[in-house]
Amino acid sequence: MDIEQIRALIADDLQVVNTLIRRELHSDVVLINQLAGYIIDGGGKRLRPVTVLLAARACGYAGLRHVDAAAIIEFIHTATLLHDDVVDESGLRRGRKTANAIWGNQASVLVGDFLYSRSFQMMVRMGSMRVMDIMADTTNTIAEGEVMQLLNCHDPDTTQDRYMAVIHCKTAKLFEAAAQLGAVLADRPRDEELAVGRYGLHLGIAFQLIDDVLDYSASSAELGKNIGDDLAEGKPTLPLIHAMGHGAPEEVRIIREAIERGGLEHIDVVTRTIESTGALDYTARLAAKEAAQAISHLAVLPESPAKNALVGLARFAVNRRY
Numbered sequence: 001m002d003i004e005q006i007r008a009l010i011a012d013d014l015q016v017v018n019t020l021i022r023r024e025l026h027s028d029v030v031l032i033n034q035l036a037g038y039i040i041d042g043g044g045k046r047l048r049p050v051t052v053l054l055a056a057r058a059c060g061y062a063g064l065r066h067v068d069a070a071a072i073i074e075f076i077h078t079a080t081l082l083h084d085d086v087v088d089e090s091g092l093r094r095g096r097k098t099a100n101a102i103w104g105n106q107a108s109v110l111v112g113d114f115l116y117s118r119s120f121q122m123m124v125r126m127g128s129m130r131v132m133d134i135m136a137d138t139t140n141t142i143a144e145g146e147v148m149q150l151l152n153c154h155d156p157d158t159t160q161d162r163y164m165a166v167i168h169c170k171t172a173k174l175f176e177a178a179a180q181l182g183a184v185l186a187d188r189p190r191d192e193e194l195a196v197g198r199y200g201l202h203l204g205i206a207f208q209l210i211d212d213v214l215d216y217s218a219s220s221a222e223l224g225k226n227i228g229d230d231l232a233e234g235k236p237t238l239p240l241i242h243a244m245g246h247g248a249p250e251e252v253r254i255i256r257e258a259i260e261r262g263g264l265e266h267i268d269v270v271t272r273t274i275e276s277t278g279a280l281d282y283t284a285r286l287a288a289k290e291a292a293q294a295i296s297h298l299a300v301l302p303e304s305p306a307k308n309a310l311v312g313l314a315r316f317a318v319n320r321r322y
Contacts, residue, residue: 006312006316010053016064017074031107040078052181053066056186069178082115086105171204180193196300209287217280231263288318
């Protein structure tokens, strides 16, 4: 199944999610409506809400609370984007100006806080302590991941293990929660709930690793940001880490200097080194292994179109070009 077939399978659910998102975004403060609406409408793939919806259906859930869970996940994701762009001083996301570039850092941070708090108001209304427990742990882990990434920034000695720990906390944890919530709502046994959550975890790792690959291989039009943005921000992602471990001494020196200083002064040398050392292929192979692990955890679920779509989602994560 391709991504359009996957989305078509849950098109009605997605429409209800979007309606709920717009209703819950409403505030008497006009700036909140403007800024939050701008980023929510920013053309994202909605993969995390899609994961919630598919996991719930694959687990046999027949109710409507998965719509609330999907909106909650999207609000938390959007809040992290707002905060990330401020920390990273980003000016472009998904091919458009970032919210902080338009409204400023203060407004972006505060509206991010609004989205976090609104998501927890929605959780309280769901009335599930298990949902609250998962999401409280998830948001705390994401915050830890943000701090870990900050510590790695401009540090060329960042190891693969340290980088993978950041991915686990900062990106994969929310995918894990998205999948796990679907199983929780369906009241699946705890071992199945955790297995479905592991699907989400490995899906999230695969997704982020391919993002790292695309940062040095996709066009800005495809990706919605400029090539080498991670390097410009001094982020030692896996392709850079691998290239430093396999490049010639002078190439390694240039990459280390680029990470330490940030900027794209030597982007041509960096991209050539990444290519010559097979860093993108290495990262893509690792992503493929993560996707395969994700799919393996779905063995606990009965066969269904929704389960097939979860398999397709994992394959899309590693085969996408944007």
